[in-house]
Amino acid sequence: MFKRILKHIFLILIMLSSSSAFAFTGYVSGILRSYNNLGQYCPDDLSRSCVGSNYNESDANSFQPLRHMKVRLYNGNHLIGVGTTNIAGAYLIQYSSPTVPGSLKIRVRLEHRDGRFRVFLANGHSQNLDYTSSIVYWNTSASNPQYMGTIHWGSAGLPIKGANIYEGAWRTWHYAFRYSAPIGWHFNNVKILNGTSGNVSSSNEKKISILSGSQFQYHTIAHEMGHVGSSAATNGGTFDYPPNVYCYPNTSGTNCNHTLSSQEWGSAQFEEGLATFMGMAGAFDPSSHDPIYCIGQGEDICAPPSTSSLSVDLETSLGSNCTNADRRREINSAKYMRDLYDNTTGDGMQISFSNMMVSIHSFYNGIGSSTGNHGKNEPWSFWKTYVDDFDGRSTRDYRYHIENDHSLNTNFIYNLNCNPVGD
Amino acid sequence: MNSFAQRFGLSFLAGALGVGIVFFFSISTNLRIEKNEGLVAKLTKDTLEKNDKKDSKFSKKVLKSESSLKKFAEQGDVQERDFEEWQGMLPPKELPPCEKDDGCGLAMACINGQCSPCASDNDCAQGEQCALQHCIHDKNLSCKTRLDCEEEQFCVLSGYSYGPRGNRDMRSFCQGLRDAIEKPGPEEQRLLTESGGPHEDPSFDFSHLRKGLKYE
Numbered sequence: 001m002f003k004r005i006l007k008h009i010f011l012i013l014i015m016l017s018s019s020s021a022f023a024f025t026g027y028v029s030g031i032l033r034s035y036n037n038l039g040q041y042c043p044d045d046l047s048r049s050c051v052g053s054n055y056n057e058s059d060a061n062s063f064q065p066l067r068h069m070k071v072r073l074y075n076g077n078h079l080i081g082v083g084t085t086n087i088a089g090a091y092l093i094q095y096s097s098p099t100v101p102g103s104l105k106i107r108v109r110l111e112h113r114d115g116r117f118r119v120f121l122a123n124g125h126s127q128n129l130d131y132t133s134s135i136v137y138w139n140t141s142a143s144n145p146q147y148m149g150t151i152h153w154g155s156a157g158l159p160i161k162g163a164n165i166y167e168g169a170w171r172t173w174h175y176a177f178r179y180s181a182p183i184g185w186h187f188n189n190v191k192i193l194n195g196t197s198g199n200v201s202s203s204n205e206k207k208i209s210i211l212s213g214s215q216f217q218y219h220t221i222a223h224e225m226g227h228v229g230s231s232a233a234t235n236g237g238t239f240d241y242p243p244n245v246y247c248y249p250n251t252s253g254t255n256c257n258h259t260l261s262s263q264e265w266g267s268a269q270f271e272e273g274l275a276t277f278m279g280m281a282g283a284f285d286p287s288s289h290d291p292i293y294c295i296g297q298g299e300d301i302c303a304p305p306s307t308s309s310l311s312v313d314l315e316t317s318l319g320s321n322c323t324n325a326d327r328r329r330e331i332n333s334a335k336y337m338r339d340l341y342d343n344t345t346g347d348g349m350q351i352s353f354s355n356m357m358v359s360i361h362s363f364y365n366g367i368g369s370s371t372g373n374h375g376k377n378e379p380w381s382f383w384k385t386y387v388d389d390f391d392g393r394s395t396r397d398y399r400y401h402i403e404n405d406h407s408l409n410t411n412f413i414y415n416l417n418c419n420p421v422g423d
Numbered sequence: 424m425n426s427f428a429q430r431f432g433l434s435f436l437a438g439a440l441g442v443g444i445v446f447f448f449s450i451s452t453n454l455r456i457e458k459n460e461g462l463v464a465k466l467t468k469d470t471l472e473k474n475d476k477k478d479s480k481f482s483k484k485v486l487k488s489e490s491s492l493k494k495f496a497e498q499g500d501v502q503e504r505d506f507e508e509w510q511g512m513l514p515p516k517e518l519p520p521c522e523k524d525d526g527c528g529l530a531m532a533c534i535n536g537q538c539s540p541c542a543s544d545n546d547c548a549q550g551e552q553c554a555l556q557h558c559i560h561d562k563n564l565s566c567k568t569r570l571d572c573e574e575e576q577f578c579v580l581s582g583y584s585y586g587p588r589g590n591r592d593m594r595s596f597c598q599g600l601r602d603a604i605e606k607p608g609p610e611e612q613r614l615l616t617e618s619g620g621p622h623e624d625p626s627f628d629f630s631h632l633r634k635g636l637k638y639e
Contacts, residue, residue, distance in 0.1 A: 023522050023536075027587060070515075070529075079519045082538070083528040086585040094587035096522045114512050114582045115501065142587050181598050185577055188511045189501065358601055 024100045026140040028073060029092045030148035032085055032108060034129075036064040037159035038167050040218040040294050040302040048304050052288030054175045055218060060300065063152055065089025066163065067170055070111045075101035084113035092145060105132040106148060110166045116177075117169050117190040117225075119162045122212070127162040127194065129153050161215035162194045168221030169208075176282035177229050180357035186232035201227035201275075219294050219302065222279030229278045230271065233357045234364035239393050240271035248328050251390065260295050260312060263328040266394030266422040273333025273395065273420070274360065277341070280314060280334070281353050286343040291315055293334070314338040322418030332420040333395040339413035340402070347413050363401045394422025502540055504556060508569055509577040514540040514556050524548035529583060530557040530590035554595040555580055563594040572597030 041060045042053035050056050071091045073081035081095030095104075108129045110119035121127050137146040154160040169192060177183045189206060196209035201224045208224045231238055245251065246258040246268045258264065264272065276293060284291035291314040294302040305311045312331050315338065326332070341356055342348040351359075396419075403410055501513035514531065518538040521527045525548035527538035532546035532553070540556030541547050547558035554567040557580060565571075566578035576599045584592035 023520065025522055025526070073519075079517055081519050081528060082515070082531075083587065084583045084585070084589060090585065092585065092587050093528055094526060096520050096526060098520060114580075116511075181600055181602055184511070184579065184598070185509060189513070355601075361600060 022098065024097045025095065026137065027092065027094050027142050027145035028081070028104060028106075028140070028148055029090070029145040030106065031150040032066040032069070032071070032089045032091065032106075033063040033150060033152050034066055034163035034167075035152070035154035035156060035159040036060060036062060036164065036167055037154075037156075037216050038164045038218045039216050039300040041300065042290075042292075043301045048290040048292065049288075050290075052285035052291075053283065054285065055171060055283055057301075061156065064167065066108060066153075066166070068113045068174070069108050069166070070113050072107045072109070074105040074107060075099065075103070076105075092142065094142065101136050103132050103134045104136055104146075104148070105130055106151065110162050112166075112170070112173070115189055116173055116187055117192055117208075119166045119169070119192045119194055121162070122193050122195040122209075124191075124193065129160070129163070159216070165192055165194055165210055165215050165221055168218045169225055171218070172222045172225040172229075172279055172282040174282070175285075176278065176353055177225070177232075179352070179354045180229075180233060181354065182235065182357055182361045183229050183232045186235060187229060190228050199224055201225075206231075217295075219279065219283070222282055223275050223295065224279075225282075226275030226278035227271070230274050230360065233360045235361070237364045238271060239274065239364070240268045245390065246272075248390075258330075260293075260310065260331055261329045263325055264330060265328075266391030266396070266420070267389075269328055269330055269420060270333050270393060270395045270398060270422070272330040273335075273337065276330065276334040277314075277337040280338070281341060281356075284314075286341055286348065286350065288342070289315060289344055291338060291342075293331075315342065315344065324421075326418045327421050329418070332418045335417045336395055336399070336410075336414060336420065339416065340410065347416055349408070349410065349413065359398075359402050359405070362405065363398055391422050395420035396422030502556070505568075508555060509579045512555070512557070512580050512582070525551075525588055528587060528589045530559065530588065530593060532558055551590070554578065557593070557595075558590060559593060559595050560590060563590075563592070565594070565596040567595065573599070575599060576602075 036059065038055075038060060040055075042048065042050040042056045044050070044057045065087065066085055066089050067087050069085045069089075071083050071085060071093060072079055073083075073093050073095050075095075075097045078097070080097040080101070081093045083091050083093035085091045109126050110129070112118065119127060131148070131151045133146075133148055135146075140146045154163060173187075177187060190208065191206060192208045192210060194210055194215060195212040197211065198209060199211045199214055199220055201208045206228060208221075208228060210221060210224065214220045227238075246262065246264045248263040248265050258268075258272065260276075280291055280293050290304075292302050292304060292311050293314055294308070294311045303311050305313050305316070312334075314331075314335050322332075337356070339347050340349045340351050341353065343350040399410055399414055402408060500516060502516055504510060504513055514529065518527070518529075518531060520536055521531075521533035521538045522536070524533050526533045529538075531538040532541035533539075534541075534546055539546075541553035541558050542556075544552045547553050550561055551558040552561060552564050552567065553559075554564055555578060559580075569576070569578050572578050576597045578595060579598045581592070581594040581596070583589045
């Protein structure tokens with residue numbers, strides 16, 4: 001009997017030791033794609049030059065990689081592995097499961113691999129894309145992983161809106177924002193809501209809301225990214241104060257029907273123009289001859305200004321004989337900054353994006369005396385600690401700043417546009 | 424009766440054995456956790472002490488802009504990091520189990536069978552060191568915290584790279600306000616996009632760092 005008891009103890013020990021140490025490990029790989037319906041690309045029809053354009057017709061209306069995205073691997077509801085996709089949408093993940101998986105589930109949550117931004121549903125809940133394989137291979141390795149194949153999400157008839165927002169945000173990050181140190185420091189964990197009741201950005205909350213119906217508008221997404229990017233570059237600030245008071249000459253109220261060509265106070269004009277410039281820096285390299293910016297358009301192609309009043313060529317000059325109303329339009333600020341940035345023949349100052357953002361960073365802290373002309377709190381009111389001049393911290397102030405700090409003369413490019421307001 | 428005694432004896436032994444094993448693992452786990460908490464506390468204490476000697480204006484500016492981040496972290500999605508440090512690439516709270524030192528993605532350490540942010544070099548695999556809660560290959564490491572950098576610089580990470588470990592090309596380096604690379608030209612970008620390979624991110628090449636402003 002004693003031998004039988006010992007035998008049972010031995011068996012129990014074996015079972016306990018094996019169960020506590022057991023783990024099923026393996027490797028999986030694959031490619032993730034989503035149908036890209038993002039519009040406002042540069043068309044191939046020769047109606048305009050696509051030199052320097054980073055988003056072209058060949059990129060649109062096709063399956064594109066889910067680039068630089070976090071990938072999770074599940075056994076049932078248990079997370080067993082994590083990894084990221086590369087620029088081609090490929091991933092290679094190792095996993096460890098306490099039990100032999102009956103299936104393997106790949107999940108992406110529309111989250112940038114480095115946590116820069118993530119797309120959520122309008123209610124703030126996670127938007128997940130899943131793929132489950134009921135086949136589980138044994139004896140896989142990093143060099144011989146279980147290949148899950150190329151997974152395609154969405155279709156031409158039913159593209160996934162959140163994935164398209166991700167594509168627009170990724171393009172803005174990849175082609176522009178990542179080159180700036182201050183943006184790299186502070187542009188983290190930005191929350192993008194998919195399908196809200198308006199296109200707005202909340203710099204303080206690092207939140208972007210994309211209007212239901214705007215999910216395929218690349219330039220809208222890029223512009224809203226620009227606001228949070230501007231906040232990151234200025235270490236949490238905004239040039240637009242008081243917030244949301246756009247409509248000149250009104251000094252109160254919100255929702256003044258801000259548009260690309262509406263009249264705005266100087267500070268709002270600068271903030272909006274800056275957001276447009278930053279977003280479009282991702283869409284068009286400095287070498288672009290036709291950096292056409294579109295907003296509020298639902299169509300695929302960003303139509304040339306000759307065929308759409310809502311399109312503006314950030315390179316084409318309006319001339320210097322502008323009425324006061326024209327001078328208050330956002331587009332003038334965006335064009336001035338574009339000319340500081342571009343390297344096209346004749347008018348480009350060729351300042352890199354990273355150096356542009358350094359100038360924005362230092363401009364936010366004001367010039368000279370904080371209460372003087374061009375100062376941070378111009379003009380000073382003793383009960384306020386922020387700029388209280390609606391035309392303060394304007395494009396004109398920025399010009400003063402960048403010229404004085406860096407021994408530049410930008411008079412030529414400034415006068416190519418309708419001179420933005422401000423003093 | 425004999426059979427009952429046998430069953431009773433076996434159950435008793437198995438139960439005692441189970442309790443013993445649970446007790447043993449509990450003690451060893453607690454010891455490990457205490458060890459890690461001690462390391463974190465020590466690092467934080469060292470950081471605070473050394474930072475007191477530095478210009479605190481920079482820290483205050485950083486803290487101001489990161490108040491919203493804390494709110495995000497409290498939502499349970501990402502782990503927190505010393506607020507004196509760069510707040511990018513915070514590790515997720517939900518991480519998978521693991522088997523070996525280099526058995527985790529996202530450059531995480533394998534601690535007690537669970538992928539976790541590293542707190543010290545000992546947590547990482549051989550040939551790796553711990554920087555900002557991530558395991559970095561020795562050859563790619565230039566700083567571990569902001570204390571390793573000059574004033575008004577952050578110690579930052581270049582980003583995850585392709586592969587099961589996620590750190591093959593990931594670098595840690597000191598970055599100042601003006602330390603950023605020039606944007607590559609269109610041809611370089613085209614090749615970058617078409618390559619599609621894991622080496623597609625030259626954005627933080629050291630040879631390009633520490634460039635001053637150049638206005639032409």
